[in-house]
Amino acid sequence: MRLELLWSEVTAVAPGAATRLAGGALEIDLAGLTALLEADPRLERVHIDLASPGEACRIGRVFDVYAPRAKDDGDGDFPGLLGPPVRAGRGRTRALGGVAVVVTDQQPDRSAALAVIDMSGPVAELTAFARTHNVVISASPAPGTGRSEYLAAIRQAGLRTAVHLAQAARGAEPDAVEVFDLPAPARVPPALAHLPRVAYVFQIHSHQRPTGLDEGILYGDPVRRMLPTVIHPNEVLDGAVVRGFMGRAVTTWATQNHPVIRELYAQHGRTLAFVGTVLTVAQATEPERVRSAVMAAGLVADVLGADGAVFTKIGGGAPHVDMAQAAAQCEARGVKTTLLVEDMSTDGSEEGMLLFNFPGLDALVNVGSAQDSVTLPPMARVIGMEGAAGGPSTYGTVCGAIEQVGASRVMSQVQ
């Protein structure tokens, strides 16, 4: 399966009469884009701000971040969410580098926690989103729009904007073309037969909080009864998977630029043979969890024939244990594993970092502690939230500092 990402690097973003890419400058027709987004009856008062790296600016109540992408032939953008669920992961996709679409949450809710992006200052170093030109969408719910409906609407606005911006690169000579081309696992060529076969097990949602009807995650499906599923990694890179509405442990951006998938591609043919991706969800009950762990390990060991697997999770404690049970099943079948975990301690002590201790699960990488403290400096301009909101805060509030899929570099260290 072959996917080409046609990259256009953007060095400046500014309002313009039409949305177009001129050299490295992206001009955006803000009125036109606003009108496009306001056509959604679930939203009103759509507002678009631009924020660039180095500005004394904070973006607040970030809901999610999207990478601008558009299929070059006009069909299949975020399948199942913006259109019919056609297969993602093949063909040519336009991608803008250096630009992100940031969607803010303007319907404060007791479960909606603060997540911020600082474009400069000490906290900016922690997140990739301080180094992108950000197109910030803030929209209010129309009267009568419920929470889940609103979140579905702002996510659709973010995805539409991501497609709209990337379409501006159509016809341009790309600055770089990345090719993602893996043979079907059964057909790994003999030249790669000596390399260890490695799979990736990607937990895409946790049913600690059931998905809403509008909460499409995999090809637009809310993954309510999902069992472990083999998927081609290109489908993940090409919009088949987006984040649900829970938490801020992973951004859709990180999924679109999936760091584990990219790294396994980078090593493919050199140190390993990348044999595929298994999607799972963290289950709500013990029988479901066991069934899912057994099936995931079966796909990894017996269908993909992997020698090793990397695991990631999404969310808190139940997903953490769910991931570990699936990995333990792999180890029991002789498949070596590494797991990416977030520090789970609530008192900053070593004892609470991990909630499991299964035989064989001895190779753990951590993505840091969301509860460790960080100070947000005052900021001249604030987008998407009331007040400057500087002062003592936590790593968990810095959007992009802790990406559970492994895109970030923050880690916790026992001292």
Place this chain on the structure above:
Amino acid sequence: MSELRVVCYLNQFFGQIGGEDKAGVAPRVLREAAGAARAVQQALGDAGRVVATVVAGDNYVAEREDGAIGELVELVAAEKPDLLVAGPTFLAGRYGVACGALCAAVQARLGVPAVTGMHPENPGVEMYRRRVLVARTGADAARMLDEVRRLVGLGVRLARREPIGAPDAEGYFPRGIIRNVVAGETAAKRATAMLLDKLAGRAVASEVPLPDFPRIPAPPPVRDLGRAVIALVTDGGIVPLGNPDGIEALAATRFGAYSIEGRAGLDPGQYDNVHRGYDTSFVRQDPHRLVPVDVARELEREGAIGKLHETVYSTTGVATTLAHSERMGREIAAKLRAARVDAVILTST
């Protein structure tokens, strides 16, 4: 940066009073950098001044335990220091334990930061490394000046509230506290490299220590259920409406005791659920899915169990610290034992 006031603590040997024959000497204060404290002053340079050296015999402290430590804390307090440097103690066991105890007490009672130094096999390391910054040293004073320099460097940063790096890089024993740092590579790259190491049979340095969960032996079976008093306990987060005990949704420190006296079951209209770690909609619809009072009452009527205990205990088991879990477990068990309960049905989620 202002000059730090530093107090040193030494045993009789490093304080140059004498050898084992002087191990019984009582605490004394010298208003200068005496004995091994001269190396501390040298390492401090302009960063600080040793205003006093407190010296006591190894046996004097070991034989009086808390009493001697109390005396020493008073002596240290009188000098109003910004930092206490105790030892280094190398392999000397009594000395190591005394330095650990004094550092822990000075930090806890005076709020003054303290450091000490020990060899990995000194018993003071395991006793005090979680409460006190203990620098790693050799077995004897052969490399005293270098080791004191590292010890003092750590102490100065502790006193100035400056960050301290990883235990291996900085040469101290892990205190078991967690701090975020920024790694050289993304977690995804580190995980892939670690997997390749594991597949090749190379040594793997996990970034997370594996917890040592204690094994709890199962109690003997209940001999005669028909005469047993059975209690219902849950960490699934059921509370009366309004959560009167303020049980935390996450990382609980409290539990509630709720009477079911005279009730055949739990009315969903009177209960809420505050647990944030699972989908609680089904137990809100019917609390018996979590706390089976209905079935237990039937068993009580049929005589299958002797009696249902009239108090249900509840907390939330989600990201709860091990320390609070153990304490709440002990407290609930003590109440159940006092009420002569024979067995518990513990429902989790």
